[in-house]
Amino acid sequence: MSLTRADFEQMDADDALAFARDRFSIPDGLIYLDGNSLGVLPAATPARMKEMVEREWGEDLISSWNKHGWMDMPLDLGAKVAPLIGAAPEEVLVADTVSINIYKLAAAALKMRPGRKVIVTETGNFPTDLYMLQGLAEFHDGVEVRAVARENIPEALDDDVALLLLTHAHYKTGALFDMQAMTKAAHDAGALTLWDLSHSTGAVELDLQAARCDLAVGCGYKYLNGGPGAPGFLFIAKRHLDDFHTPLSGWLGHAKPFEFVDDYAPASGVRRAMCSSPSILALTALEEGLKTFDGVDMADIRAKSRRLGDLFIQLVEERCGEEFELGCARDSEWRGSQVSLRHKDGYAIMQAIIARGVIGDFRDPDILRFGFTPLYTRFVDVHDAAAHLAEVMETGEWREPRFAERAAVT
Numbered sequence: 001m002s003l004t005r006a007d008f009e010q011m012d013a014d015d016a017l018a019f020a021r022d023r024f025s026i027p028d029g030l031i032y033l034d035g036n037s038l039g040v041l042p043a044a045t046p047a048r049m050k051e052m053v054e055r056e057w058g059e060d061l062i063s064s065w066n067k068h069g070w071m072d073m074p075l076d077l078g079a080k081v082a083p084l085i086g087a088a089p090e091e092v093l094v095a096d097t098v099s100i101n102i103y104k105l106a107a108a109a110l111k112m113r114p115g116r117k118v119i120v121t122e123t124g125n126f127p128t129d130l131y132m133l134q135g136l137a138e139f140h141d142g143v144e145v146r147a148v149a150r151e152n153i154p155e156a157l158d159d160d161v162a163l164l165l166l167t168h169a170h171y172k173t174g175a176l177f178d179m180q181a182m183t184k185a186a187h188d189a190g191a192l193t194l195w196d197l198s199h200s201t202g203a204v205e206l207d208l209q210a211a212r213c214d215l216a217v218g219c220g221y222k223y224l225n226g227g228p229g230a231p232g233f234l235f236i237a238k239r240h241l242d243d244f245h246t247p248l249s250g251w252l253g254h255a256k257p258f259e260f261v262d263d264y265a266p267a268s269g270v271r272r273a274m275c276s277s278p279s280i281l282a283l284t285a286l287e288e289g290l291k292t293f294d295g296v297d298m299a300d301i302r303a304k305s306r307r308l309g310d311l312f313i314q315l316v317e318e319r320c321g322e323e324f325e326l327g328c329a330r331d332s333e334w335r336g337s338q339v340s341l342r343h344k345d346g347y348a349i350m351q352a353i354i355a356r357g358v359i360g361d362f363r364d365p366d367i368l369r370f371g372f373t374p375l376y377t378r379f380v381d382v383h384d385a386a387a388h389l390a391e392v393m394e395t396g397e398w399r400e401p402r403f404a405e406r407a408a409v410t
């Protein structure tokens with residue numbers, strides 16, 4: 001028998017994570033299924049930003065670098081990201097952006113595997129991952145970027161490979177790699193691994209230590225709720241810290257930045273991956289984003305995420321199954337925290353449900369993406385989103401010309 005809206009209300013009443021929704025400021029009536037692109041505003045962020053600006057910057061000024069611990073924020077926040085990804089606190093640094101961290105870590109990996117010149121990655125990876133590697137290859141003689149289809153990765157790992165760069169949860173399909181198996185395959189070939197965790201951190205349980213990952217990067221503005229353009233993070237396994245050298249050897253990665261000496265010498269630990277003065281305003285917002293995970297177990301987040309996705313697929317297939325092709329794994333074990341549906345008019349259909357207050361997004365050529373963020377997505381949201389989608393399809397509302405006009409950001 002199909003589920004009723006009351007059944008979904010009951011699921012919310014029984015949800016052990018329901019309390020966390022109050023940690024966010026969500027516009028009334030909005031069903032926000034795009035936390036995988038930009039996480040919503042944590043309720044505590046505006047007041048904390050105001051206080052930080054007025055008191056720490058406004059009154060305490062330069063003394064705040066010491067007095068309010070500004071200088072250690074990249075490491076302190078790294079330590080808060082660590083439990084979300086199964087890393088030790090001293091292995092994670094919050095700095096720069098995902099793209100820049102990819103550049104730093106990939107260049108470092110080439111240096112750690114002298115004589116090897118190939119970086120293997122997946123075709124159709126998130127574009128910036130591919131672009132950053134292409135840029136790196138242009139500036140490093142003989143470096144080759146070998147992008148191959150997912151199923152051909154194992155055979156692409158030969159003796160020339162220095163690094164395997166993969167995105168754990170695919171941005172379009174949500175498809176998850178078997179991190180442990182792929183890392184082992186890279187290690188068996190003598191290569192290092194760099195995992196892009198942008199679509200997994202805060203949504204999927206991760207254990208970088210158990211998987212023996214070498215290097216990783218991740219995003220602050222998606223599931224970590226750090227705000228638009230929030231800093232990213234990077235992970236360097238403890239066993240590699242002494243051999244890690246950044247190509248962006250800025251003064252704040254120096255062993256003694258305030259001695260102002262002429263010659264570069266790397267700081268000890270993960271701090272050596274730092275380049276510039278951290279953006280304290282941005283880190284303050286990210287800190288509030290990370291606090292929304294306080295006291296929450298990633299296993300509970302993952303369990304709810306899988307259930308939300310399964311239920312959404314079930315409802316869509318019941319009400320408008322023949323309209324869409326499933327663009328993600330049906331088995332939630334291999335699906336990130338999103339459901340992707342395929343339709344040749346996907347762009348207009350997405351615009352039509354956005355006009356009804358159901359916010360997902362569209363990715364070329366035909367993918368409608370619905371992201372589930374267990375800290376604030378309710379079971380009724382899943383029910384109502386599917387109902388709106390079904391109505392838009394049944395009425396043909398999406399055919400209105402205004403829904404076909406393309407905006408710059410999709």
Ligand SMILES: *Cc1c(COP(=O)(O)O)cnc(C)c1O
Pocket residue numbers: 097098099100126128129167171196198199219232
């Ligand atoms: C969102 C995302 C990024 C973002 O990169 P920025 O440089 O921080 O803008 C990178 N890689 C993947 C896989 C992403 O999903």
